[in-house]
Amino acid sequence: MANESTTAAAGVSALGVRRRFGTVEAVRGMDFTAPAGAVTALIGPNGSGKTTLLLMLASLLAPDAGEVRIGGLDPVTYPGEVRRSVGWMPDTLGIWDSLTATEILVTMGTFYGMPRPLAQSRAAELLHTVHLGDLADKPSRVFSRGQQQRLSLARALIHDPAVLLLDEPASGLDPGSRVDLRMLLRRLADEGKTVVVSSHVLSELDEMADRAVFVAGGETVKAQSLADAGEQARWYTIRALDSDLLLHGITSAGTPYRMQDAERRPALQVRLAGEDAAADLLRSLVGAGVAVTAFAPAGGALEETYMSLDTDRR
Numbered sequence: 486m487a488n489e490s491t492t493a494a495a496g497v498s499a500l501g502v503r504r505r506f507g508t509v510e511a512v513r514g515m516d517f518t519a520p521a522g523a524v525t526a527l528i529g530p531n532g533s534g535k536t537t538l539l540l541m542l543a544s545l546l547a548p549d550a551g552e553v554r555i556g557g558l559d560p561v562t563y564p565g566e567v568r569r570s571v572g573w574m575p576d577t578l579g580i581w582d583s584l585t586a587t588e589i590l591v592t593m594g595t596f597y598g599m600p601r602p603l604a605q606s607r608a609a610e611l612l613h614t615v616h617l618g619d620l621a622d623k624p625s626r627v628f629s630r631g632q633q634q635r636l637s638l639a640r641a642l643i644h645d646p647a648v649l650l651l652d653e654p655a656s657g658l659d660p661g662s663r664v665d666l667r668m669l670l671r672r673l674a675d676e677g678k679t680v681v682v683s684s685h686v687l688s689e690l691d692e693m694a695d696r697a698v699f700v701a702g703g704e705t706v707k708a709q710s711l712a713d714a715g716e717q718a719r720w721y722t723i724r725a726l727d728s729d730l731l732l733h734g735i736t737s738a739g740t741p742y743r744m745q746d747a748e749r750r751p752a753l754q755v756r757l758a759g760e761d762a763a764a765d766l767l768r769s770l771v772g773a774g775v776a777v778t779a780f781a782p783a784g785g786a787l788e789e790t791y792m793s794l795d796t797d798r799r
């Protein structure tokens with residue numbers, strides 16, 4: 486991950502942004518930073534203001550108050566430059582369902598000022614990247630939901646933007662396509678691009694993101710690096726061939742525990758301060774002759790943070 490202080494100007498930021506729709510204050514004083522060279526996850530419950538924030542970062546929606554900077558530029562003062570530097574992937578493909586995949590990408594490329602031959606070669610390259618080469622000449626209305634998502638991703642990338650904003654990019658994707666998406670976003674971040682991803686699938690973000698910003702009720706509630714999230718205290722699930730022996734081993738180690746609810750196979754959960762504590766406990770259980778069959782964090786690091794924030798659903 487790139488150094489945040491040197492890359493902040495190249496990334497995106499929002500300071501104290503607000504946006505109201507009638508009586509609903511969708512975003513109320515949000516602060517958000519996504520440095521270049523990293524994947525930043527935007528996490529929050531339904532209705533917490535993620536899409537509204539992303540639309541403001543994409544300069545498709547003006548904030549009522551506060552400031553947005555894209556690569557150091559104010560979208561209000563430099564709308565053209567900012568639009569050209571941002572790739573936006575909404576959660577639905579939306580428009581142009583009678584055009585073919587290639588036509589959509591080439592049209593979009595020319596909107597961004599790309600010469601047609603360049604847009605055509607870039608379109609072919611991107612359709613190959615998102616595994617839609619075989620459907621290049623089919624109208625997008627025949628595409629499945631997952632295929633539309635992949636086309637939407639290609640569309641966001643057509644002009645090789647420095648900043649990529651993706652709203653729920655993995656929804657509708659099959660497991661193989663999710664892995665492809667993760668690897669692609671990782672590569673783009675490693676090339677120095679700013680990548681912001683909103684998603685509810687926290688396990689996926691655990692694998693893909695360098696840092697996470699948690700929002701609730703239109704406000705930022707926490708920002709955390711994945712390294713810090715991995716270090717925090719969390720629940721581990723433990724199983725053994727002999728559950729009584731496991732319970733004895735846990736109580737003799739003095740570790741607080743809980744029984745996992747109504748499971749097909751009995752398991753204990755223990756709360757441990759970090760990976761060192763986990764390694765110590767596993768060593769002591771095995772040393773005491775407990776035949777441990779499973780020993781792993783009960784949930785992902787981001788899920789642990791999310792649940793601890795006790796955010797409201799609206």
Ligand SMILES: Nc1ncnc2c1ncn2[C@@H]1O[C@H](COP(=O)(O)OP(=O)(O)OP(=O)(O)O)[C@@H](O)[C@H]1O
Pocket residue numbers: 506507509510511512529530531532533534535536537538799
């Ligand atoms: N165009 C609009 N008109 C009226 N209310 C809106 C509009 N857009 C968003 N809202 C409201 O603003 C709040 C935030 O919506 P937003 O779509 O930003 O949330 P979100 O975090 O992206 O939610 P989800 O996880 O469900 O996609 C919600 O209460 C929503 O109903």
